[in-house]
Amino acid sequence: MTLNSTIEAVTDRIIQRSRHTRARYLSRMAQAAEEGPRRGHLTCGNQAHAYAAMGADKDALVAEKMPNLGIVTSYNDMLSAHQPFEKYPQFIKGVARKNGATAQVAGGVPAMCDGVTQGQVGMELSLFSRDVIALSAGVALSHNTFDAAVYLGVCDKIVPGLVIAAATFGYLPGIFIPAGPMTSGIPNDEKTNVRKAFAKGECDRATLMKAEMASYHGPGTCTFYGTANSNQMLMEFMGLHLPGASFVNPGTELRDALTGHATKRALEITKLGNQYTPVCDVLDERTFVNGLVGLMATGGSTNLVIHIIAMARAAGVLLDLQDLSDLSDATPLMARVYPNGLADVNHFHAAGGLGYMIGELLSAGLLHPNTKTVYGNGLKDYHAEPHVKDGEVTWGKGATNSENEKILRPAKDPFQKAGGLKQLQGNLGRGVIKVSAVDPDRHIIEAPARVFSGQAEVKAAWRAHKLDRDCVIVVRFQGPKANGMPELHGLTPTLSVLQDRGFNVALVTDGRMSGASGKVPAAIHVAPEALDGGLIAKIQDGDMIRVDAVNGTLDVLTEGVAERDAATPDLSDNGHGIGRELFEVFRQSVGRADDGAGVVV
Structure with missing residues (x-):
């Protein structure tokens, strides 16, 4: 061939x-x-x-x-x-x-x-x-x-x-x-439903724990x-x-x-x-x-x-x-x-x-x-x-036919003609989005920004019903230089619930999502990160953000953003506790996410 x-x-x-x-x-x-x-x-x-x-x-x-x-x-x-x-x-x-x-x-x-x-x-x-x-x-x-x-x-x-x-x-x-x-443990959709129910307060922690233990067993x-x-x-x-x-x-x-x-x-x-x-x-x-x-x-x-x-x-x-x-x-x-x-x-x-x-x-x-x-x-x-x-x-x-075409399909008759990842590039920098599990109707999200400096802040705003609207959740100062670029997996149930309620929701972050990131459109690994001169540090609540996985763009549409002063993060707690003291040299020398976020290469 x-x-x-x-x-x-x-x-x-x-x-x-x-x-x-x-x-x-x-x-x-x-x-x-x-x-x-x-x-x-x-x-x-x-x-x-x-x-x-x-x-x-x-x-x-x-x-x-x-x-x-x-x-x-x-x-x-x-x-x-x-x-x-x-x-x-x-x-x-x-x-x-x-x-x-x-x-x-x-x-x-x-x-x-x-x-x-x-x-x-x-x-x-x-x-x-x-x-x-x-x-x-x-x-x-x-x-x-x-x-x-x-x-x-x-x-x-x-x-x-x-x-x-x-x-x-x-x-x-x-x-x-x-x-x-x-x-295999319990079905994945069952586990996901329990997680969302817990996020909405519809089940107790014992029920959540039982589901998690039946999954990772x-x-x-x-x-x-x-x-x-x-x-x-x-x-x-x-x-x-x-x-x-x-x-x-x-x-x-x-x-x-x-x-x-x-x-x-x-x-x-x-x-x-x-x-x-x-x-x-x-x-x-x-x-x-x-x-x-x-x-x-x-x-x-x-x-x-x-x-x-x-x-x-x-x-x-x-x-x-x-x-x-x-x-x-x-x-x-x-x-x-x-x-x-x-x-x-x-x-x-x-x-x-x-x-x-x-x-x-x-x-x-x-x-x-x-x-x-x-x-x-x-x-x-x-x-x-x-x-x-x-x-x-x-x-x-090896197998020449799929035994279950709901799971695995031939190359000539795939689930989608294009693969699961796209580059995004625009005035907010460069990032990636995983679209393999995102409904095509959500591949373009244009909505006002709600800006946070960590996933705990997002969850607090959600519990206070301050996110029940179309919005692009911007979570910044999550890049490798700021705090080692932790995964923001904890946002998945929260954003999924908002999406299930009919809101147009997306995430934009200089951090990572989990390897299990799924149906919510998420522009991640945005570089340069907020602590390294990225425009994401100048976004304010209400700025219009466009996440476009069709054309591969990531932009703030509000004028004058570049002329603003960058937000000043409080990173005073990032350098100590649970061994973080030992990794200061890593935070100082790490490369950009789009270059592999490497310290040794």
């Missing part, structure tokens, strides 16, 4: 824009690779320290004839998605030994849960945790004793941070090993299609997972078999063999385009807009919001998974899942088929279905 002209043009544009940064990056990776196996550069004393606790594996490590895998793990048992990783290191070490190789836990990285910190002070550390994870993985791999790495991570900032580290150590081969989603990723599961999709579309690995439930025979096969594959692609596949070769411009197409086709998380820009920069690839918007226009929306529908990721996987989507998108010329992957022969091999027999994985042909 001939490559779609828009996919080709955007890819060529990215290659041209990135030619200098990518060339410098690849030159550094080539120089590092030429130095040979990393252990060969350690002194005897260095090696003795590294192998002191390795028991029977010491001789193999010293001999340097077989690979040594570095395991970078984000295990903790507070995150349901990461709890299964507890036993992975021992399992991986056992597989390595059976294949004559060795493996060591290189180090751990932090993994915080946005579900726990939503609406709490800790959320102000969430975005920055991505950079901390990259730094932590860098420390883990700096011991220079590994021939390849396996990365254990799933959730929101963890996978992007690990990808940034994997790209930085791009001369090393690396495979990402997921844990899979938890089994066991080991594995939360089953809605938020940032965590968007990460898993991305790793598969970008060829860093094994085919079909993303959405296999924890604790199953197939899950264990995929983990074992990923370990063996990591051993096969080191520089000690003849299938050397460093991460720097996997993460090229075409791979990032494939990832973006996957994001658009599935209606994925808005958080990935920030993260994929930062991940790409770590590999010398320069992405722009216009690239994302153009790719979205060319990509059909093929999936309806909550919050874009009622199904969860288990239902999506059963309907055909990522293998079906990749096959369809390849046939439509919307993906680059010959990118390098950790599996071997290009993305075309990812239209496959893994099966297990006698503890080993084999791959058969």
Whole structure:
């Protein structure tokens, strides 16, 4: 199938824009690779320290004839998605030994849960945790004793941070090993209705708690299609997972078999063999385009807009919001998974899942088929279905038909002809909007502004019935420089209720919404942010705001706004409490949201 002209043009544009940064990056990776196996550069004393606790594996490590895998793990048992990783290191070490190789836990990285910190002070550390994870993985791999790495991570900032580290150590081969989603709980629409009822005071907290616990109920990723599961999709579309690995439930025979096969594959692609596949070769411009197409086709998380820009920069690839918007226009929306529908990721996987989507998108010329992957022969091999027999994985042909077209549709007959994300640009700056779950009648909202400096203020005004009107809720001083850019997920039920009452409502913010942002039009990630000279700092109540997802514009229509003095925020409490003191240097040095909001890249 001939490559779609828009996919080709955007890819060529990215290659041209990135030619200098990518060339410098690849030159550094080539120089590092030429130095040979990393252990060969350690002194005897260095090696003795590294192998002191390795028991029977010491001789193999010293001999340097077989690979040594570095395991970078984000295990903790507070995150349901990461709890299964507890036993992975021992399992991986056992597989390595059976294949004559060795493996060591290189180090751990932090993994915080946005579900726990939503609406709490800790959320102000969430975005920055991505950079901390990259730094932590860098420390883990700096011991220079590994021939390849396996990365254990799933959730929101963890996978992007690990990808940034994997790209930085791009001369090393690396495979990402997921844990899979938890089994399905109560239906997502039932959970949503309880949340809205609680927001309206129609049910008590005990009822809300019962619904939440029935939804988030066991080991594995939360089953809605938020940032965590968007990460898993991305790793598969970008060829860093094994085919079909993303959405296999924890604790199953197939899950264990995929983990074992990923370990063996990591051993096969080191520089000690003849299938050397460093991460720097996997993460090229075409791979990032494939990832973006996957994001658009599935209606994925808005958080990935920030993260994929930062991940790409770590590999010398320069992405722009216009690239994302153009790719979205060319990509059909093929999936309806909550919050874009009622199904969860288990239902999506059963309907055909990522293998079906990749096959369809390849046939439509919307993906680059010959990118390098950790599996071997290009993305075309990812239209496959893994099966297990006698503890080993084999791959058969992937689904060629959707098993449920209410969840998953073919590329030629999609839910929408264009993908789920749009760039917005106007006198208020640049931002993005997720439209995959927004009714087309609400793609353009023009209404007076109601201005706030935090989501608590919005909720207070709503409880006082001061928002029962058409309005654009402007929530500013929520950008990375101001307070770390916390998600404003707590506004979703409030704004949904206003919309359900018949009001034309939109949100404009320099902050983030949740990866589960849904049916209320929300212009988010507005840059420059209010604390960095953005016009959003000069908006006043009553100014007319136009959010236009059809034409991709974001403007204040009231004259004279630019001549006003900017509002002065009270940020006196932003620098202390729950560890915020430790992140002052991050707030001072972080980049703009449309550049990936990075500290380390």
